Amino acid sequence: MTSRTPRPRERGIPEATVARLPLYLRALHGLSERGTPTVSSEELASVAGVNSAKLRKDLSHLGSYGTRGVGYDVEYLIYQISRELGLTQDWSVAIIGAGNLGRALADYGGFGTRGFRIAALLDADPKTVGREVAGLSVRHIDELEDVVSDEKVSIGVIATPAAAAQGVCDRCVGAGVGSILNFAPVVLNVPEHVDVRKVDLSIELQILAFHEQRKAVGRRGPGWADALEV
Incomplete structure (x- = not known):
């Protein structure tokens, strides 16, 4: 029987956390390319576009808690997330x-x-x-x-x-x-x-169209929205 890397959910990591790990990894790679050695949870959350409390909770599933007053070591966190996602192999x-x-x-x-x-x-x-x-x-x-x-x-x-x-x-x-x-x-x-x-790129575009329409309604007032429904 061949062994395989356990899936994150088999290690007790919620699916929602798994879905956000690539966002953190992308943000960390950007920081690494700029030569940033450490990053606070607030800074990393801002770059990744998530809530800092959610980020800290997500990373705690990896056993990574950062260092008070210093933050997270960028390169080590890249390694931790890459390993959890199975990206340390091709x-x-x-x-x-x-x-x-x-x-x-x-x-x-x-x-x-x-x-x-x-x-x-x-x-x-x-x-x-x-x-x-x-x-x-x-x-x-x-x-x-x-x-x-x-x-x-x-x-x-x-x-x-x-x-x-x-x-x-x-x-x-x-x-x-x-x-x-x-x-x-x-x-x-x-x-x-x-x-x-x-x-599905078409679905994503439709969702954006929904938001654009709502913004247009807000700019033009409720009367314009009523006209759309006629």
């Missing part, structure tokens, strides 16, 4: 769907510096297969299972049209992929042991 990633989004994801340089290796980019379009993107030759979707096995892919990124997403997801799961990042505008059905994170 994770092999396959992107399925070599359209505009898939190519942009493959070309993003930030993955490699955060512990993720883009092992393959796959597509079903014969006109796309064989093209080079970010140093990778686009492979045919028929090679998915071989890619997962040969490259030891842990995470699959689905950037296909909605109609193809579930089928691609099923094949990823069947090949042994344990986590899916889904950019397709559809809800995926997966076994309980598989983790899925969904990124």
Whole structure:
């Protein structure tokens, strides 16, 4: 039996805390790049965009409490959070769907510096297969299972049209992929042991549109809002 790194929730860390750890890590990397050796909880919370009391509670789950009057050691906290998130090892990633989004994801340089290796980019379009993107030759979707096995892919990124997403997801799961990042505008059905994170840019834009409309109502008064409902 092979061992694996315990998931944060198995170590008693709440899911809400897990969701905020990447925010703290991003803020800490920014501080590190500026040569900041230590940071107070208030300063780190401000940079990360969260409440300082919530930040202190979150970090206490890692056993990190900082030093009174000094704060947190930036480099050590980066290590602690990276270790908890499993980023002290490299994770092999396959992107399925070599359209505009898939190519942009493959070309993003930030993955490699955060512990993720883009092992393959796959597509079903014969006109796309064989093209080079970010140093990778686009492979045919028929090679998915071989890619997962040969490259030891842990995470699959689905950037296909909605109609193809579930089928691609099923094949990823069947090949042994344990986590899916889904950019397709559809809800995926997966076994309980598989983790899925969904990124729907259109939903995020709709939420922003809601807030923009409310701000416009506030500027123009209730009469304008009533007109919208007619």
